[in-house]
């Protein structure tokens with residue numbers, strides 16, 4: 043009888059310890075879940091902010107495109123039609139009809155330009171690159 047009571051007592055203790063272990067595991071998982079929920083909320087909040095900023099940027103760029111299209115129309119109306127045809131042909135063939143000059147080089151094809159070419163561009167003449175035939179300009 044006494045032995046049986048001891049055995050039952052020891053089994054009860056063992057079950058209590060197991061229950062404590064399971065409760066501790068549950069608490070750990072709950073804490074992790076809570077941490078992940080906070081992380082998710084932070085990510086969602088960041089995403090919303092970025093999304094709003096991107097929509098704003100897209101609207102700004104759309105307005106800029108409209109403005110630049112208007113400017114382009116004004117400029118195109120002032121350009122000699124032969125020159126405009128030449129520009130359009132170059133653009134169709136090369137993707138970009140004009141090339142900036144940087145450090146004496148054509149940015150369209152990376153060839154070094156001659157002093158004479160640079161001089162003519164500086165004088166405001168229309169000069170095409172001897173290699174890629176884009177119209178050169180200085181900033």
Ligand SMILES: [Zn+2]
Nearest residue numbers: 148151171174
């Ligand atoms: Zn070039």
